Amino acid sequence: MGELSPDLFACWNHQCSDPAQQDLAADGLSDIILSGVARKKGNRMSHRLVVVSNRVGPVNESARAGGLAVALVEALRSSGGLWFGWSGEISEAGIGEPKIEEHGPLSVATIDLSEEDNEEYYKGFANRTLWPLFHYRIDLTTYDRHNYRGYLRVNSNFAKAIFPLLSDDDLIWVHDYHLLSFGAELRRMGCTQPMGFFLHIPFPAPEVFTTLPNHEVIIRAMCAYDIIGFQTEGDRRCFVNYIVNELGGTELDDERVLAFGRTFVAAAIPIGIDTQNFEKFATSREATLHLNRMKNVLGDRLQVIGVDRLDYTKGLPQR
Template sequence: MSRLVVVSNRIAIPDGSKSAGGLAVGIMDALKNTSGLWFGWNGEISEISGEEEDDLSLVEEDGITYASVPLNQNDYDLYYCQFSNAVLWPALHYRIDLVDFQREAWEGYCRVNDLLARRLQPLIKPDDILWIHDYHLLPFAAALRKLGVKNRIGFFLHIPFPTPEIFNAVPTHNELLEMMSHFDLLGFQTEGDRQAFLDNLGELTTLQPSDTCLHQAFGNTFQTGVYPISIAPDSIRKMAEGPLPPKMAAMERELREAKNIISCERLDYTKGLPERFLAFEALLEKFPQHRGKVRYSQIAPTSRGDVQAYQDLRHQLETEVGRINGKYGSLNQTPLFYLNQHFQRSLLMKLFRLTDVGLVTPLRDGMNLVAKEYVAAQDPQDPGVLVLSQFAGAANELTAALIVNPYDRDDVAAALDKALTMPLEERRERYNDMMEVLRKNDITHWGESYLQDLLAISPHDVAHNAVA
């Protein structure tokens, strides 16, 4: 069996202090089954600069080898802060107004991808298959090919891919697209994202038409596919069912006194938090019967707090919370709670189970696993209702949710009213429909389906010779 080598921007070597989530859950089993290697940045900033390089750190844990390197301050600033998060993140989420392109940052982005490829190359065995993750590493296959690596190299994009009208605004979009064509298999969350990528390619080069997902562009042959990432629903259910901590038992009694809406995501302008607060205000304004009887808790831990756009967002939210609570609160009731702090995942699942409505309304999201986790955490006999943005990838699968346009506060307010008053029979029916989807396409199926398609591709040298 071929060994799996996973590459992601950041890796966290397990220390037993917290449970794995997100990407880690999706690939951990596959890595264990092949005695695999996980490579990436360890999150540390090195004091070394210039041409010097830090030692590679290798740690083995539970059958997996973790290989990591630090970055120096300059590379971290240019590659991570500036190009990845001030150019690609806003552009790929359709926020061109927030893009801050600097040529130096682009050069730093490419340099770090070359550096990481150079550090990984000696660890690669001839039969390894490589699986690269997310927008930080779009040039990674091209960097490896320059070094002569001929292994199968797959890529999965966890966030959206924009249409040409948006992506063309990135000054180096043509170079990025050519670099991406060096991957053997490009995986996307939705068919819309996959098609947007192909539309971008078609505007720059002749894209050979195909009835399958096999394509030729820039002299490269590659495949594309749709692989919506998911969760482990049984694991989520077990966390949600577990006994409540003592402090939370008291919270449960308090929560039972009102209908409860909950949202949880990191503080980010793509999540539509200001629009969500205004929609909640519209609920209280247009449906006065809920005043004093509903409580909305927004959990949003700080993300990228050194970026001005995120600082501005936090200030905006704090202002809105004070205004809405001042307008609709009372001495014994606060309608809107805004918690700018991190909660343990196991505790969040218990909170999800106790609440009546999960409000997940990003302005644009690749998938949004919180929506899936909320559903999986529910009590099957008395489930809550999911209100979900049409612009989250999860909306393509969780069609039994109440699907809304997050830009239309009245639409979201009406959906919240429907959710808060929905009969038990309808809630159960919607929950069962969504759970059937989650069980059919769980996180294990996601990983297996992608890797099966990647393994079916001939190694690069064989495929290249066949095309030639």
């Protein structure tokens, strides 16, 4: 686990006027996210990990969800902390007081969405606009100003719901394209805790991203985070090129970027998998039974196996 001096956090306030201290803060958050959550040892500072994602996945051992949920739950199981997000439920009241459940050292806080929120924020702007656009499918991208406003509204409501649950020494880790403007909303409410963001999908080239109306508003909001993580160096490069060429920002050394008066880190931090559990399952009795069953069904035929979901970005017809 990463351990840093408490002095490093003296200038987490995003309005800090000293660029050198801003740079130190961004670098410190990068170290923490890359190496783990700083834990208490002696007189060192301890940080609670607060994970924010669109959906909260299952946290019990037997339940397995998608890649994002699996990655997050493993980190939270080992460190403890708070996981906040949508319950997956639609209610007439919409976003209200979070429902909190305790799972050992992990607290899970969930909120419901209204039907309007679900249509505009989730089905609309997130999945009909951002998802195809970020996957270079401009031909499938739709833009609706009502959906855009709904996206901003739900991001703001997420921030309002979690803000009372935060502590001064929390480390906030936000995930994916559903919550691009969430950090800026928290900052507007006075949040000064370190915030990192990780994008689990590609970031498009500037020529593609600028086809999005209000693209500068989205990027300005993203710059409220102290570190922005990408899956690949190519994705990071596209983001930085947009900042420099479209907004007049500055690329500094050590993956730091200066834009809108803030210095933050833009880094390629590819997500991994739990190789030990995969290896363990591959040699388990259950896996052997599945393998023998498949061999009996296939006979001498060849079979190509993929783990892709049925989505137009996966190129399944072309394969």
